[in-house]
Amino acid sequence: MKRQILRTDTATSHPIAGKAIDRSKPLSFKLNGRLIEGYAGDSVLSALLANGIDTLGLHRGHPVGLSQRLAPAAIAVSHANQLARAIPISRLPAINGSELTLVGSHRRVGPIARAAEIVGRRPQSLGVNLDEARSMPPDWLDAPREPLAEADLIVIGGGLAGMSAAVAAAKRGNNVILVERQGWLGGVAELFGTIEGEPTPADNVARLSKAIAEHDNITILLHAEVVLLRPGRVLVHHVLGGDGPPQGKMQPLTSKRIILATGAVERLPLFSGNRLPGVTGALETFWRAWHFGVWSGSSAILASVTSAPYRLVMMASDAGIAIKRLADNRLNPQSRFIEFSKAYGMTQVGGTAPVRVEQGKGNADRLTVSLGLALEGLERQAAPLSCDQLIVCGGWQPDLSLWHGVGGASCWNEDRHRLEAMAGPDKIVLAGAAAGWISKHACLHSGTDAANQLFARKRKPVVERVIDPIYETPDGPTPIMTHVPVSGAPAYLDGGASLIGVQEPERRRLPFAKPIPWSLADQPQALEVGDVAAGVQLGDIPREQAGIIAQARSVAIAELDHFVSDAAPENIDSVPPPLVPDFLTGRFGSDPQLWKLKLSEPRALDPGALIFANSDQSNPLLAIGVIVGADHCAPIGLMRSISAREGVGLTVRDTDRPVAARLAGQYHFKGSAAPLSAEASAS
Known part of the structure; x- marks a missing residue:
């Protein structure tokens, strides 16, 4: 039986054979008792995808695809009771002979499902129950701590902007720590190509990689994810390799200067079935194919509002993938990539976008895609x-x-259909695509400029080099198909972990009662930045309030006492951000209070979950408080003082249902405190 059914064929030369893997070094491991095959260089996630396991589980009765942005953690079977040793499978290297088990709510593979795998039927699922709150708990946040590391500059993000920032600072003798989530540097520059006369992305990455290697004062942390950022301090979950099995460690870092070169996230077009297995974003598809040689099936359709993914499907065509249609919601898009695609014989249709996607019947084709006019x-x-x-x-x-998590502001750019950064904390600077730059040239130079800005050196203006719109049509707005069929799969706002989807209006039981319309404001969990952007386009979030709501709802405030127990060195002249963010000033009266809550059941609550007087209420305007953090697993709520007294019962609206709670006592925060009332703020 061939297990790696989704690996690209290497019989012909093409660029998506997998740069990160060594096909001459096969390996195998077990996950939940299931044998998985792969190659040296695979992550557990990429090996699963190569073996055709591309379904995470069910959400509201419909399958959801497995991806980088939504992947569970796994742990060695021998340490299954030590959850702090778990590592997200997107950053967990595949090790030959290892035996792993998933963390969270999932089912074991039964004999019928196992028999279906043996005969090669698809899809295959990890069986995670996404309807259960905390079905993928981040227990790895409790990993052991490494000693505090100090640097003159911390750069978060190892793409072109982050690499150029690190080199620019190191050339002047500064110690730099470069943090990258993937197992390599360079980001996704190869997807976007280059302008004639400029070095290729590969040349840029090779030049910067060589420069980084020549500087002993640059420390690189790969497979490292930032879990907490504060002025002067960064907490990173770092996966360490070596001779033994991979280990996850919490690495506290400190520096007066921080550069965020975190790039851009890909917006998800809104239509029914937009997260079914087999529906993937262009960045996700590129990550799988370019680095790991993984491609889902033998035929594909592209639906895009921008030109870069056309380059991706040309790579796929070179690998023998049949590209059945190129759908673009721009009316008459012009691009060199589009012209090249047409030369390949691909059919391109402008002014169209997906309306609905359903799972196909049988094994011939996985998906049935309905395209429609993208005109209002x-x-x-x-x-x-x-x-x-x-x-x-x-x-x-x-x-x-x-x-947003560190207090930076943003606003909605109507011309570019996205949130863009405004003023932020001192000594923290954005660079590259995170700062709004588009071209490769601008991203490179913005990294150098960010370093010069932080070290008070002479700066040169960053220039955006773009092709004339006559020849390269600007990106269009994200397609938003608001009608979701009752029988169809959900239409999710974003491709991340929030899993917020547009729903049909809720029908009331009483006759002649009007249905309750769906509203993003009623969703109790924290929002990702893509959710906020989609909310603006849906009309659920006023454009002028988008930045404030992004701060208020997309910030995941961690358990503060737990994460800031390591004091910063004395030479760091910063203080931790307030437990109560400035945007909540005056939200719950002139004299609000902080209270610990005792829940009626063991449960973790996201910051931003609203507190109500009883379970019948759900209107955000009637909320009497909000969850702002936790203290040793006890949720902390910011409450109206008139509603707050010890022992009083109340309800917290969590991600899927109301949770009963009682006030257990006032909370006195030992760190810095923001003004809780409008009067205090004014004074």
Whole structure:
């Protein structure tokens, strides 16, 4: 039986054979008792995908695809009771002979499902129950701590902007720590190509990699994810390799200067079935194919609002993948990549976008894709098409998650259909796509400029080099198809872990009662930046309030006492950010209070979950408080003083249902405190 059914064929030369893997070194491991085959250089996630396991589990009765942004953690079977040793499978290297088990709510593979795998039927699922709150708990946040490391500059993000920033600072003798989530540097520059006369992305990456290697004062942390950022301090979950099994460690870092070169997240077009297995974003598809040689099936359709993914499907065509249709919601898009694609014989249709995707019947084609006109007021649909994979790209949103978390502001750019950064904390600077730059040239130079800015050196203006719109049509807005069929799969706002989807209006039991419309404001969990951007386009979030809501709802405030127990060195002249963010000033009256809550059941609550007087209420305007953090697993709520007294019962609206709670006592925060009332703020 061939297990790695989704590896690209290497019989012919093509660029998506997998740069990160060594096909001459096969390996195998077990996950939940299931044998997985791979190659040296694979992550556990990429090996699963190569073996055809591309379904995470069920959410609201529909399968959800496995991806970098939504992947569980795993742990060695021998340490299954030590959850702090778990590592997200997107950053967990595949090790020959290892035996792993998933962390969280999942099912074991039964004999019928195992028999289906043996005969090669698809899809295959990890069986995670996404309807259960905390089905993928981040227990790895409790990993053992490494000693505090200090540097003159911390750069978060190892793409072109982050690499150029690190080199610029190191050339002047500064000690630099470069943090990258992937197992390599360079980001996704290869997807976007280059302008004639400029060095290729590969040349840029090779030059910067050589410069980094020549500087002993640059420390690189790969497979490292930032879990907490504060002025002067960064907490990183770092996966360490070596002779033994991979280990996850918490690495506290400190520096007066921090550069965020976190790139951009890909917007998800909104249509029914937009996260079914086989529906993947262009960045996700590129990551799988370019680095690991993984491609889902033998046929694909591209639906995009930007031109870069056309380059990706040309690579796929070189690898023998049949590209059945190129759908673009721009009316008459012009691009050298589009012209090249047409020269390949691909059919391109402008002014169209996906309306609905359903799972195909049988094993011939996984998906049935319905395309429709992307023009306002017109709903004409073409005949459905079948394919193995639908690649979607709704444009690029600067990744401002850490920026918002540390207090940075943003605003909605109507021309570019996205949130863009404004003023932020002193000594923290954005660079590259995170700062809003588009071209490779601008991203490179913005990294150098960010380093010069932080070290008070002479700066040169960053210039955006873009091709004339006559020849390169600008990106279009993310397609938003608001009508979701009752029988169809959900239409999710973003491709991350929030899993917020547009739903049909809730029907009331009483006759003649009006249905309750779906509203993003009623969703109790924290929002990702893509959710906020989609909310603006849906009309659920006023454009002028998008930045404030992104700060208020997309910031995941960690358990503060737990994460800041390591004091910063004395030479760091910063203080931790307040437990109560400035945007909550005056939200719950003139004299609000902080209280610990005792829940009626063991449960973790996300910051941003609203508190109500009883379970019948859900209107955000009627909330009497909000969860702002936790102290040793006890949720902390910011409450109206008139509603707060010890022992009083209340309800917290969590991700899936109301949770009963009682006030257990006032909370006195030992760190810095923000003004809790409008009067205090004014004084």
